[in-house]
Amino acid sequence: MANLRLNALEQLQGRSNGVAVKAPSEKISDYFGCNSFGIDQMKSTLSPDVFKKVTYAIEHGKKVDVETADAVAAAVKNWALPKGITHYTHWFQPLTGATAEKHDTFFDGLSGIEKFKGSALVQQEPDASSFPHGGIRSTFEARGYTAWDPSSPIFILEDTLCIPTIFVSYTGEALDYKAPLLKAIEAVDRAATYVCKYFDRNVSKVNASLGCEQEYFVVDKALYAARPDLVMGGRTVFGHNPARGQQLDDHYFGSIPPRIYTFMKDFEVEALKLGIPVSTRHNEVAPSQFEVAPLFEDLNKATDHNQLLMDIMNRVAEKHELKVLFHEKPFAGLNGNGKHNNWSLITNTGVNLFAPSSSARDNLQFLTFFVNTIKAVYDHADLLRASIASAGNDHRLGANEAPPAIVSVFIGSQLSAVLDELEKNGNVKVEKGDNMYMKLGIDKIPEIILDNTDRNRTSPFAFTGNKFEFRAVGSDANVANPMTALNVIVADQLNAFAKEVDKLIEKGTEKRLAIVNVLRKYIKDSKKIRFEGDGYSEDWVKEAEKRGLSNVKNTPRALDAFLTKKSEEAFLKYNVLSKKELEARHEIMLENYIMKIQIESRVMGDLALNHIIPTAIAYQNKLIHNANGLKGLGIDNKSIVKSIQKISEHIDAVREGVLAMIEERKRINKVENTREKAIAYCDDIKEKYFEKIRYSVDKLELFVDDEDWPLVKYRELLFLR
Template sequence: MATLRQSALLIAQGRQKTNVVPPSSKISDFFGSNVFGVKQMKESLAPSVFKKVIEATERGGKIDPSTAEEIASAVKTWALSKGVTHYTHWFQPLTGSTAEKHDSFFDAHAGIEKFKGSALVQQEPDASSFPNGGIRSTFEARGYTAWDPSSPIFIFDKTLCVPTIFVAYTGEALDYKTPLLKSMEAINTAAVEVCQLFDRNVKKVTPSLGVEQEYFVIDKALFATRPDLVMSGRTVFGHNPARGQQLEDHYFGSIPTRVKDFMMDFEIEALKLGIPVSTRHNEVAPGQFEVAPLFEEINKAVDHNQLLMDLMDKVAEKHSLKVLFHEKPFAGVNGSGKHNNWSLITDTGVNLFQPSNSARENLQFLTFVVATVKAVYDYADLLRSSIASASNDFRLGANEAPPAIMSVFLGSTLTGVLDELEKNGNVKIEKGDNMYMKLGISKIPEIILDNTDRNRTSPFAFTGNKFEFRAVGSSANSAGPMTVLNVIVAEVLRTMVKDVEKEISAGKEKKIAVVNVLRKYIKDSKKIRFEGDGYSDEWAAEAEKRGLSNLKSTPYALDTYLDKKTADLFSKHNVLSAIELHARHEIMLENYLKKVQIEARVMGDLALNHVIPTAIQYQNKLIENANGLKGLGLDNTAAIDTIKEVSKHIESLKHNVMDMIDTRRKLNKEDDIAKRAKGYCDNVKEAYFDKIRYAVDKLELLVDDEYWPLVKYREMLFIK
């Protein structure tokens, strides 16, 4: 193994850069060239067919069979002209990644290429072979993928991809996209009702999303020598190098040449797919980077982020690199998130989280900000559950990631506005008085994009014209947390309309009625607002006093999906049924359990088959040297001390690994998946992972570098 490590290092150090040549000096020449978008549809479809497609994509209209046939014919012609031979329904099952089954256009019996409207609209993958939480038995295989016209058809890896939803034969959602689309409709309905209190011209509200994707990059050869990275996506062992991120010199620093070539390459391919990538830079930790797109409608943004991760993986292979999307691939340095920047946009072009110089628009702005804050307060545990995973548990609360405690950061200016509004809620308005001046609302135009500092320890922060959900993990499908966010805000907005109507019925003028409701909501949700250091012990104590939950571990956080309050919420907005919620709860528990099991097995394998034999081999060498020194009459105290130190860590390592294996055997007999997952959390991960790692990392410092079998942090993080 040590020889393998040295060989990998030689390969990594000898890599040459890969030249990347854009297809044109102007991005506009090739942007969206692999997408069957509006331009392609307008050019290839009859005007009446094109109109129906636009209605389906923008207004949720249905596409009839004859229209589907014409679209399929045009899509086939376009795809064949680009050398495409196969098509697939591209969907997002509850595995966390995307799925696809390729079918050929070529019909051998007819001797021609075919693509029927029925193949465009619907296909039938095996619903029992994907995670379903007991919805489908093994022998009940039928499930359906159905075309989502609101997300564009695209060509990826020489295959025509049709974005689809994925449902069981009995209709239950087995994917991330279906509930996301339903949540978009829920928040649209609720937000339009609220908007019409201020502007009757608003007929539609669309949630918008910008996803900042963080990731690590290491050399492919170094990756291949680390079984823990290959099997679990993270390094279960590895001592911190002398130099990590403490010099703060990597953030926004010069991008390493090979990594920059990789970035340029995947950006070109992303732009061809219509993914509006716009930002790239070094992140805080060595070997860590970020890519960020422009904002898009939330459904497209989620699809594009999933596609982008797949694309980055494939392009990295060309550059002999490996992309790590795990939230915490390396201990002791910054973890990776997927910051979800969320806002609401009206069909009149107004960002509802953008303050302006208009008093009416600012009252509307305040209304949506307060509603969002109250939604986070009312459903903090559900929001925490939406970002729960085995990998994100390692990140939350460590090295720049926000804590597991849900809170909202608004900044000093907006906090002052809400405090003023709460304090001066029911003010007698004399004729000629400026109500907004009395209520402090006139201060809002001062809130510009950079008026308030950012708080990177906050899980949910207002950042000028949007809310940034920073707690989402880098490997997650954003559809999960965004579905929850859409639904909880929709619920508060619907309640808000009813409360305003009650005030109006009691004789209040509409604007005063809105302000009165806002004052109550501000007061009710005040506990969730926090402006300080989310890492501090003081905040954890203060949050407990406020009654805020601190759900640090996934199996416990996921219990929220079983609450009646959660079931009522999703059912009320027709997003997920009780059956679907229970299925998701079971799927996420099983996913957690399997990941911890894999990591435990990897730890055992590396410890027993790699680390301990190496340490014993080195120990024997030390004993031989100590005996030699003694035979020569020389002092061998230092050698003896090292032998004792090595022996101590070997014994500790072996003892803890064997105890962990024994604990796992006992837990595997537990039939209740919730109890088994919590058992693995408390009695395996929490009880043994750190102890085993400590012993291995100490041995890494003691054993001669020539003997050590595992590629070290200093090599993975700094050799590019």
């Protein structure tokens, strides 16, 4: 193992600054979306009548008829074949967290020509037997179906035409992340459109949009391969902090290292070809940590693009002899990786419903959606916490820059003052027409709200100017899960709001005054969720408890929120997830947690027993030999003896800890109830043994000769490129 580490370091010495990267054109606009069959491609290749049917289906969520599907399939085939494409696949997102695909060739051996019919475009039948299902189907019902999602562009990856689809079981239940997301988007569209008509009758549709910032680490491929824990589990289970980590803050926004820069350019070009509007790149806080961020897109498309972007980054990294780490906490003591979800609602008339304005009417509309979102988060905080729960994110939440497990909302001091004033006094004067204005200590909410762009890094859910930023989402997650939950609860809250307002109007209250009265009540009801201070402080933990806010620190217990009556009613009301589907997802997420912790535990045991302890004993024998030699010369070196004793203590602690952990695993594996087993893996494996074993291993790293140590060290992984 020591040779593996030294060989990896030798390979690193011969690395260049990356492969040459050349964009198809100097202007991004010349090649943006060239590998994506989007609206522009459809318009140029389909007849006007077919194009109209397809766009109608996309805008209204309707099915595409057979004739239209055949026309689209023919156009897609004719577009793809000249690009050297030989196969097609239905690209879907099963509950594994990754994407999946089964490739079929265009070539028909019987006819001797390439064929692609509408039936192949619209539906495929992959074997569903090995995908997580949570008990939805029996073993003999292995069949599953993928169905084309026309609202997300078809794209080319390598030599394959990829068709974004949903994935359902033989009996129709969703087995993926996309199907529920599409239903949640439809629900929030209907609810928000209804509320918008209080202010503008021209609004006929509201689109949920998303800008998804993606954080990641990049390490050399050879160094990565010399760390079995990174290969098996995505994070380092051992590793002493280097003398220099992120404390100088010199990496953040610093000059991008040349080798990483060429990698970034390369994956950006590939992303832009696919129509992914990557816009921002920079160094993040921790050494070897970086971020990429796209422009805002339609939520469904943005979700697909984020999954695709991670795939592209992994593929391109291989060309550059690099590895991308999306795990939420690959290195202890350093910032983790998040995926900041910047979410907003935008009308078909081009109005961002979370953007304050100089217009009094528009500001009341802004306050309506602003307050209702806060109320939704307050009422369903536990569900949002559950939606971002994972084994990886448990390592990150509350550590360094990551938000705590307590869900709170940051809105900035100025908007806090506005809501407080409205709650206390409700000083609203209503006049005819649009001359309604609010006397809130200020004449109107300014167009530019200074404090709202103050990024409170400790807030899980923050308002940042014209959007809400859900910062607690883990970097390895499929954003469809938290975005489904968010859109469902906001849709439910907007419908509840409309019901209360309509009731007041029916009783004779002027419409805008009715709106304000309901908002005042919501501001008061949801005030406990608002927090402007330091989310890391112990004072906030105590304060949150006084407010009655949950602080669920681990995934097995957080996931309970999916099965509460409140959550179940919200999902069922909008046909997003049935009770059976919710129970299945709960089971799948628990199983995933168990397997992740089990893998980490096994990796720790393997490294400790087969690599760390033998190395430490060998080094200890060197010291004993040295001590005996000195003793033969009449020299009694107490420091060497003390080191030998310390090494023995840590070796014993590691061995005893690992063997006890293995026995505990054997006991837990006999537990039949999945929730009980997940909690046992959390409490009796992760919490009881991980840090204890790690402490002694990391101490041994400091004792053992550098040339003998078997694992690539943090200073090498993070600073050698």
